Amino acid sequence: MTSGIPTAAISRLVTYLRILEHLEAENVSRTSSNDLAERASVTAFQVRKDLAYFGRFGTRGMGYTVPVLKRELVRVLGLNQTWNVVIVGVGRLGQAIANYPAASDYQFTYVGLFDVNPDLIGQEVRGLTVQHISELPAFARTTRIDMGFLAVPPDRAQDAAQSLADAGVRGILNFAPIVIQPRTHDTDAGPDLSPEWRGVTIENVDFLAGMKRLAFYILNPHLQHIQTEE
Amino acid sequence: MTSGIPTAAISRLVTYLRILEHLEAENVSRTSSNDLAERASVTAFQVRKDLAYFGRFGTRGMGYTVPVLKRELVRVLGLNQTWNVVIVGVGRLGQAIANYPAASDYQFTYVGLFDVNPDLIGQEVRGLTVQHISELPAFARTTRIDMGFLAVPPDRAQDAAQSLADAGVRGILNFAPIVIQPRTHDTDAGPDLSPEWRGVTIENVDFLAGMKRLAFYILNPHLQHIQTEE
DNA sequence: CACTGTGAATCCTTTCACAGCC
DNA sequence: GGCTGTGAAAGGATTCACAGTG
Numbered sequence: 296m297t298s299g300i301p302t303a304a305i306s307r308l309v310t311y312l313r314i315l316e317h318l319e320a321e322n323v324s325r326t327s328s329n330d331l332a333e334r335a336s337v338t339a340f341q342v343r344k345d346l347a348y349f350g351r352f353g354t355r356g357m358g359y360t361v362p363v364l365k366r367e368l369v370r371v372l373g374l375n376q377t378w379n380v381v382i383v384g385v386g387r388l389g390q391a392i393a394n395y396p397a398a399s400d401y402q403f404t405y406v407g408l409f410d411v412n413p414d415l416i417g418q419e420v421r422g423l424t425v426q427h428i429s430e431l432p433a434f435a436r437t438t439r440i441d442m443g444f445l446a447v448p449p450d451r452a453q454d455a456a457q458s459l460a461d462a463g464v465r466g467i468l469n470f471a472p473i474v475i476q477p478r479t480h481d482t483d484a485g486p487d488l489s490p491e492w493r494g495v496t497i498e499n500v501d502f503l504a505g506m507k508r509l510a511f512y513i514l515n516p517h518l519q520h521i522q523t524e525e
Numbered sequence: 526m527t528s529g530i531p532t533a534a535i536s537r538l539v540t541y542l543r544i545l546e547h548l549e550a551e552n553v554s555r556t557s558s559n560d561l562a563e564r565a566s567v568t569a570f571q572v573r574k575d576l577a578y579f580g581r582f583g584t585r586g587m588g589y590t591v592p593v594l595k596r597e598l599v600r601v602l603g604l605n606q607t608w609n610v611v612i613v614g615v616g617r618l619g620q621a622i623a624n625y626p627a628a629s630d631y632q633f634t635y636v637g638l639f640d641v642n643p644d645l646i647g648q649e650v651r652g653l654t655v656q657h658i659s660e661l662p663a664f665a666r667t668t669r670i671d672m673g674f675l676a677v678p679p680d681r682a683q684d685a686a687q688s689l690a691d692a693g694v695r696g697i698l699n700f701a702p703i704v705i706q707p708r709t710h711d712t713d714a715g716p717d718l719s720p721e722w723r724g725v726t727i728e729n730v731d732f733l734a735g736m737k738r739l740a741f742y743i744l745n746p747h748l749q750h751i752q753t754e755e
Numbered sequence: 756c757a758c759t760g761t762g763a764a765t766c767c768t769t770t771c772a773c774a775g776c777c
Numbered sequence: 778g779g780c781t782g783t784g785a786a787a788g789g790a791t792t793c794a795c796a797g798t799g
Contacts, residue, residue, distance in 0.1 A: 300748055301768055305741050309734045310704060327780065336704050339780095340770055347782055355776040355781040372737050373744040380736075387621040394617055396678070397702065397733055442739055444732075448626070466739040468732065472627065474540060474566050496742040498735040502674075502698065503627055504539045505728040506610075507602050509672055509696040511535050512726040514603040518530055531790055557758065569758095570792055577760055585759045585798040 304345045308368055310335045311342065315365040327358035374401040381407040381440050381464075383455045384447035385415050385425050388470060392444060393421045406438055407431075411451070428458060435462035442466045449473050460491040467495065472503045534575045538598055540565045541572065545595040557588035604631040611637040611670050611694075613685045614677035615645050615655050618700060622674060623651045636668055637661075641681070658688060665692035672696045679703050690721040697725065702733045 314334045318326055328346075332339040346352055346364075349371045353359040369375050378401075382389050385408050392398065393405060408420055409428045418425050426434065434440075443459035445452055445467055452471035457478060459467055469475055477492035512518075544564045548556055558576075562569040576582055576594075579601045583589040599605050608631075612619050615638050622628065623635060638650055639658045648655050656664065664670075673689035675682055675697055682701035687708065689697055699705055707722035742748075 299767090303768080305738050306734060308741075309737045312737075313702060314704075329780085334704065334706075336706070338770075343781065344769075344783085351782065353781050356779050357777065358780065371741070373740040374737060378740055387617075387624055391617040391621040392732065395733075398736070400733075403736065441743065442736070444736075465743040468735050468739055470732070472543060474544075474564065476564075476566070494746045496739060496746075498739045498742075500730060500732045500735045502622065502700070502730045503625075503630075504536065505698050505730045506608075506628070506633065506672070506674075507539045507542075507604060508535050509698055509726060509728045510603040510608055511538075511601070512728075513671065513695040516724045516726070529789090533790075559758085568792075573759060574761080574791075581760065583759050586757045587799065588758065 300348050304348060305372075307335065307337060307341070307345050308349075308372060311345070312365065312368040312372065312374075315361055315368065318361045319365060324361050325358050326361055326364070328353075330358075369401070377402040377404065378441045379404055379406045379439055380442045380444060381405070381409060381431070381434075381459075381462075382444045382446060383409045383428060383431075383459060384445060384451075384470075385410040385418075385420055386412070386446065386448075389444070389446035390420055392446060392470075393423075406440065407434055410447075428455065431458055431462050440464050442468060444468045444470065445475075446470045456497075460495055463491070465495060467497045469497055469499050470501070472501050530578050534578060535602075537565065537567060537571065537575050538579075538602060541575070542595065542598040542602065542604075545591055545598065548591045549595060554591055555588050556591055556594070558583075561589075599631070607632040607634065608671045609634055609636045609669055610672045610674060611635070611639060611661070611664075611689075611692075612674045612676060613639045613658065613661075613689060614675060614681075614700075615640040615648075615650055616642070616676065616678075619674070619676035620650055622676060622700075623653075636670065637664055640677075658685065661688055661692050670694050672698060675699045675701055675705075677701060686727075690725055693721070695725060697727045699727055699729050700731070702731050 311331055314331055328339040328342040331342045335342070350367065352364050352367045380403055382393055382405060393408065405421065405423060408423045408425045409431055410416060410425050411428055415425045416427050440462055441464065443464045445455055445459065447455045449471045452469065452473050453475060456467055456469065456475045460477070467475065475497055477495065478489040479486040480489050541561055544561055558569040558572040562572045565572070580597065582594050582597045610633055612623055612635060623638065635651065635653060638653045638655045639661055640646065640655050641658055645655045646657050670692055671694065673694045675685055675689065677685045679701045682699065682703050683705060686697055686699065686705045690707070697705065705727055707725065708719040709716040710719055
């Protein structure tokens with residue numbers, strides 16, 4: 296990371312935000328780097344450093360006020376604006392995601408569901424009609440799509456990812472157990488990203504990988520790390 | 526990590542293994558650090574270093590033979606032995622996991638499903654009868670449980686994790702959006718893990734966090750990182 | 756000659772100690 | 778006095794250059 300903010304810090308910010316939501320729900324109005332650290336299973340140094348990357352949100356000698364820090368983290372993470380999401384792949388996993396209660400927190404909105412299975416097309420899932428993936432380009436011309444969630448079988452994931460990139464999404468949350476290859480074209484200065492992949496971010500959520508890592512750490516407790524986030 | 530193996534290396538080994546399975550399925554018999562690197566979106570240095578933590582699996586001047594390297598990674602990751610898994614939480618997400626096709630690859634076997642919802646108890650899911658979570662201790666006395674997958678709502682996740690630890694699991698794959706707190710008891714040398722949590726590894730698979738990180742990186746493309754694994 | 760395996764160098768992340776402020 | 782914010786130090790992870798070998 297050239298610009299100084301560790302990617303792990305972003306994961307931790309998400310955790311801090313969740314803790315603040317919890318504290319707010321319990322009407323706790325103040326907290327501290329120590330309190331947050333304990334709840335997040337990190338050190339207080341880490342909490343303060345992570346927050347310091349983005350500003351000064353506390354009061355020395357006092358700590359943090361829950362609603363203020365929460366608001367600031369929401370802003371930093373971009374959760375105070377709308378995000379239009381499509382899901383590609385509406386099998387069991389895609390439906391579980393679509394129906395997951397907290398997933399439409401903040402301004403995330405599912406705007407379209409796509410699949411190739413004729414049995415699914417036309418079905419209603421969470422108030423949306425499943426469309427064939429071939430409808431995605433037309434759909435993208437009428438509706439802004441910010442993110443795509445990819446919950447198709449592994450052998451279809453690369454093509455589906457390409458469809459999402461072609462549709463102009465800015466980010467892909469990939470549930471399939473593959474590494475997505477952004478398409479490249481060759482220039483004389485080596486291969487370069489195709490324009491539809493410029494600035495597209497990919498996050499992987501891969502439980503098969505998680506279960507294999509778990510096997511490894513169970514067998515090798517000496518290099519244990521208590522808790523990992525992919 | 527005091528002992529020298531970066532945790533990120535383990536994630537990458539899982540990726541290399543997947544690539545090797547893919548190559549084997551296509552009857553490719555040889556590969557190289559360069560080929561693996563390209564497919565995994567990392568550098569060839571990284572591939573060689575990651576493999577070197579565990580042994581010498583290649584031939585200088587030649588590369589790696591696919592079945593050999595695959596077998597070695599399977600062994601390193603502990604996938605050549607049986608793993609008995611229970612799922613706690615058999616809602617939509619738990620069922621999607623139980624039915625995910627590749628999840629019973631290698632020697633992973635689902636041996637029990639648990640929930641608290643009366644509508645689910647007694648139902649068959651993937652050939653197993655859903656039991657009430659209160660049956661878990663008795664079940665654990667008759668069947669060895671290696672891992673627990675935790676797919677319950679966030680407000681039940683801490684208690685369910687405790688039940689899994691009490692049942693003697695060695696690892697928890699946590700799908701709930703919370704940080705699990707291993708129970709501690711206080712000694713004069715500070716707080717210490719309770720015995721049931723000794724050596725228990727936790728891996729988090731959190732798509733809500735993934736979607737929030739995605740929002741952040743879409744908004745901050747200058748600190749982009751192409752692809753992250755939680 | 757090609758490609759692996761690896762100590763050394765670099766880079767990044769976390770930890771620390773303390774200055775700054777309420 | 779207590780707790781945040783931060784430059785500096787320590788610790789890890791990645792990159793590199795090249796020695797080693799079929």
